[in-house]
Amino acid sequence: MAADEACPMKGGDGPNSYAKNSIYQKGAVDAAKELLSKAIAEKLDLEILLASNSTFQIADLGCSIGPNTFWAIENILEAVELKYQIQGMKKSPITLEFQVFFNDHTPNDFNMLFKSLPLNRQYYAAGVPGSFYGRLFPKASLHFVHSSTAIHWLSRVPKDLADRNSRSWNKGKIQFSHSSDEVIRAFEAQFSEDMECFLNARAQEIVYGGLVALIVSGRPDGTPHSDSSLNVIYHLLGSCLMEMARKGVVSEEKVDAFNITMFYMSPQELKAAVELNGRFTIECMENLPRLSTIDNVTESPQLIASHVRAVTEVLFQQQFGDEILDELFDLYRTKLEEKPSIFDPTKAINFLVVLKRQAN
Amino acid sequence: MAADEACPMKGGDGPNSYAKNSIYQKGAVDAAKELLSKAIAEKLDLEILLASNSTFQIADLGCSIGPNTFWAIENILEAVELKYQIQGMKKSPITLEFQVFFNDHTPNDFNMLFKSLPLNRQYYAAGVPGSFYGRLFPKASLHFVHSSTAIHWLSRVPKDLADRNSRSWNKGKIQFSHSSDEVIRAFEAQFSEDMECFLNARAQEIVYGGLVALIVSGRPDGTPHSDSSLNVIYHLLGSCLMEMARKGVVSEEKVDAFNITMFYMSPQELKAAVELNGRFTIECMENLPRLSTIDNVTESPQLIASHVRAVTEVLFQQQFGDEILDELFDLYRTKLEEKPSIFDPTKAINFLVVLKRQAN
Numbered sequence: 077m078a079a080d081e082a083c084p085m086k087g088g089d090g091p092n093s094y095a096k097n098s099i100y101q102k103g104a105v106d107a108a109k110e111l112l113s114k115a116i117a118e119k120l121d122l123e124i125l126l127a128s129n130s131t132f133q134i135a136d137l138g139c140s141i142g143p144n145t146f147w148a149i150e151n152i153l154e155a156v157e158l159k160y161q162i163q164g165m166k167k168s169p170i171t172l173e174f175q176v177f178f179n180d181h182t183p184n185d186f187n188m189l190f191k192s193l194p195l196n197r198q199y200y201a202a203g204v205p206g207s208f209y210g211r212l213f214p215k216a217s218l219h220f221v222h223s224s225t226a227i228h229w230l231s232r233v234p235k236d237l238a239d240r241n242s243r244s245w246n247k248g249k250i251q252f253s254h255s256s257d258e259v260i261r262a263f264e265a266q267f268s269e270d271m272e273c274f275l276n277a278r279a280q281e282i283v284y285g286g287l288v289a290l291i292v293s294g295r296p297d298g299t300p301h302s303d304s305s306l307n308v309i310y311h312l313l314g315s316c317l318m319e320m321a322r323k324g325v326v327s328e329e330k331v332d333a334f335n336i337t338m339f340y341m342s343p344q345e346l347k348a349a350v351e352l353n354g355r356f357t358i359e360c361m362e363n364l365p366r367l368s369t370i371d372n373v374t375e376s377p378q379l380i381a382s383h384v385r386a387v388t389e390v391l392f393q394q395q396f397g398d399e400i401l402d403e404l405f406d407l408y409r410t411k412l413e414e415k416p417s418i419f420d421p422t423k424a425i426n427f428l429v430v431l432k433r434q435a436n
Numbered sequence: 437m438a439a440d441e442a443c444p445m446k447g448g449d450g451p452n453s454y455a456k457n458s459i460y461q462k463g464a465v466d467a468a469k470e471l472l473s474k475a476i477a478e479k480l481d482l483e484i485l486l487a488s489n490s491t492f493q494i495a496d497l498g499c500s501i502g503p504n505t506f507w508a509i510e511n512i513l514e515a516v517e518l519k520y521q522i523q524g525m526k527k528s529p530i531t532l533e534f535q536v537f538f539n540d541h542t543p544n545d546f547n548m549l550f551k552s553l554p555l556n557r558q559y560y561a562a563g564v565p566g567s568f569y570g571r572l573f574p575k576a577s578l579h580f581v582h583s584s585t586a587i588h589w590l591s592r593v594p595k596d597l598a599d600r601n602s603r604s605w606n607k608g609k610i611q612f613s614h615s616s617d618e619v620i621r622a623f624e625a626q627f628s629e630d631m632e633c634f635l636n637a638r639a640q641e642i643v644y645g646g647l648v649a650l651i652v653s654g655r656p657d658g659t660p661h662s663d664s665s666l667n668v669i670y671h672l673l674g675s676c677l678m679e680m681a682r683k684g685v686v687s688e689e690k691v692d693a694f695n696i697t698m699f700y701m702s703p704q705e706l707k708a709a710v711e712l713n714g715r716f717t718i719e720c721m722e723n724l725p726r727l728s729t730i731d732n733v734t735e736s737p738q739l740i741a742s743h744v745r746a747v748t749e750v751l752f753q754q755q756f757g758d759e760i761l762d763e764l765f766d767l768y769r770t771k772l773e774e775k776p777s778i779f780d781p782t783k784a785i786n787f788l789v790v791l792k793r794q795a796n
Contacts, residue, residue, distance in 0.1 A: 131574035173574040186546045190565040200574055202562040205550040214491035214533040214560055
C-alpha cells in the first residue's frame with residue numbers, strides 16, 4: 077500500500093460515516109482548545125504574525141472530512157486574532173487574512189469536506205491531497221500547522237511484514253500490539269522513520285518561528301503497546317476477524333496479510349523523535365483532560381463499534397469486500413458488550429504537543 | 437441558484453463524463469499554448485518572478501476535473517521555468533517552487549481531480565472550491581491566474597428572468613440568444629456585472645505586475661448573439677426540449693423557468709469590461725488558430741451532442757430529473773444529424789487575453 081493510497085475515513089454523511097461517528101476525535105479537539113489557545117497567546121511570535129505579509133497561513137494535516145477540522149480551525153483563528161488584537165494591532169495595523177489548507181490522503185472525501193465548509197468562515201479555504209509524511213507545501217509557506225488524532229497512522233505497513241517466511245509475518249493478527257517482538261520492533265522502526273519524514277517536511281514548509289500543534293492519541297509513558305486501551309480494542313476486532321476466518325467466512329491468509337498501521341505513541345517517544353530531528357523546540361507537551369464526551373464513547377460498546385467502523389471500514393472493505401462488514405462489526409459489538417470495561421481510561425491518553433521551528 | 441451551487445461538469449470518468457468529453461476545451465488549451473508561452477516570455481516581469489520569495493503561485497479558475505487543466509498548467513510551468521533559466525537565474529539563483537491552485541465551483545468533482553493529478557508533477561497542488569466571481573485567495577497571493585473556456589459561464593440567471601409576468605420571462609427557451617430584447621439586455625447586464633466582480637476579485641488577489649490569462653470561448657466582434665454558432669447549437673437543444681414539452685414528457689413551465697447561463701462574449705465586450713475596471717492593462721488579445729481537433733468536434737453531430745451533454749447534463753438533471761437525459765440527447769443528436777452544417781466555424785472563436793495587474 078503506497079502511502080497515498082492509505083485508508084481514508086468513511087466518506088459521505090451516511091449512518092456509518094466518519095462525519096457522523098467522530099465524537100471521540102471531537103472530544104480531543106475540544107479538550108485541547110484551552111491549552112492550544114494559551115500556547116498561541118504565549119508562544120506564537122508576534123514578529124511571525126506581522127511579517128506574514130498580512131496573510132496568516134494554516135494547515136490542518138489529516139483533516140478528514142469534517143466537521144471536527146472546522147472547529148479546530150475556528151479555535152486557532154480566534155486565538156491568533158485575539159493575540160493580534162491585544163498585542164499586534166498597535167504596532168502594525170494591518171487587515172489580517174487567513175488561508176487554511178485542509179490536507180488528507182488523496183482518496184479522502186474532499187467533495188464532502190468542501191460542501192461542509194462553514195458558510196460564514198473568515199478564511200480562504202483550500203484542499204491539499206497527499207500524505208503528510210512527504211512535502212505538501214512550498215518552502216517557508218506556512219505559519220501554523222495543526223494535526224489532530226491523525227499522526228498515529230503510520231505511512232505504511234513495515235516492509236518486513238510482507239514476507240510470510242520471516243519472523244515478522246503477523247500471523248492471525250491485524251495489528252502489532254500483541255504480536256512477536258520482531259513485529260513490534262518493525263512497527264517501532266517504521267514509527268521512527270515516519271516521524272523523521274514528518275518533521276523534516278514540516279521543517280521546510282514552516283517559517284522560522286512558526287508553530288506545529290499536534291493532538292496525539294497515544295498511550296501513557298511506560299505503558300506497553302499491549303496494555304494500551306486503544307490497541308486492546310483493535311486487538312479484539314482482530315480476534316473477531318479470526319473467528320470469522322475459522323468459520324470460513326474470510327480467508328485466514330488474507331487476515332495474516334492484513335495490518336492496520338495505527339501506532340499509539342507515548343509522549344516520551346514523540347519527545348525523542350523531535351530531539352533527534354533537531355529543527356524544533358518543544359514549547360508545550362501536556363496530557364489533555366478527559367472529557368465526558370470521550371468517556372461516553374469509550375464506555376459504550378455501541379459507540380466504540382461505530383467509531384472503529386467509521387475509521388477502519390474502508391480498509392476492511394478493500395481487503396475483504398463489502399459483504400463481511402456488517403457481520404464483522406455486529407460480532408465486534410457483541411464481544412464489546414461482553415467486556416464492558418475493556419477500555420481502561422488510565423491506559424489511553426490524548427496529549428498536545430506544540431513545537432516551534434528554530435532558525436537553522 | 438446561488439453562484440456556488442452552479443452547474444458542475446459531469447463528474448467521474450464514465451462515458452458521459454466531462455473527463456471523457458472535453459476535446460473541444462482541450463483544443464482551446466492546445467491552440468493557446470504557443471501564444472501563452474510567448475506572452476509569458478515577453479510580458480511576465482522578471483522582478484515578479486524573483487520577488488516571489490521562491491514560490492510562484494498559479495491559479496486555474498474553472499478547472500473542472502481534468503485532464504485539460506493539467507496540460508494547461510504544464511504549459512505555463514514550462515514557459516515560466518524557461519524564462520527563469522534564460523533571464524532570471526543569473527541575477528538570482530534560487531530554487532523556484534510552484535504552487536498551483538485548482539479552482540472550480542464547490543459541487544465540482546474534486547475527488548476525481550485529485551485522483552488524476554499527474555504523479556510526476558513539479559508543483560504543490562491545492563483545490564479551491566468557490567465561484568470565481570468572488571474572492572477566493574488572500575490579498576496579493578497569486579502571480580499568475582489562468583482560466584480556460586470557463587468565463588462564458590455567468591454567475592447566475594439574471595434576476596429579471598425570475599418573474600413570469602415580466603417581459604424578461606424567457607418563455608419556451610433555455611438560453612437568451614434567440615429571445616426578446618429584454619431578455620438579451622438582462623443577460624448583457626449580468627455579463628457586465630460579473631466581469632466587474634471577476635476583475636475586482638483578481639485585482640485584489642494578484643500581485644502588482646502579475647498576469648491573468650483568459651482563454652475565452654466567444655463570438656467574433658459584430659456577431660449578434662443569435663448568429664453565434666455556440667448559441668445556435670444550444671438553441672437547437674432548447675427546441676428539442678420544447679418538442680418533448682409538447683409531447684408532455686417534460687413540463688413546459690419548467691422549460692420556461694430554466695435558463696442556461698452561458699454568455700459568449702466578443703473580444704470587444706471583454707476589452708470594454710477591462711477598461712471600465714481600470715486595474716489591468718491588456719498585454720495581448722488574439723484569436724486562437726482553429727485546430728483540426730476542434731473542427732473534428734464541431735463537424736460531428738455525435739461529438740457535439742456528447743460534448744454538450746458532458747457540459748450541461750447536471751443542469752438538466754437538476755431541473756428535469758435523470759429520466760429525460762437519454763431521450764433529450766438522443767433527439768438532439770438526431771436533429772444535429774439533420775443539420776450537418778449547423779456549426780458555422782466563422783461565427784465562433786476562441787481567443788486569448790493576457791492582462792497585467794497595474795500598480796494602483
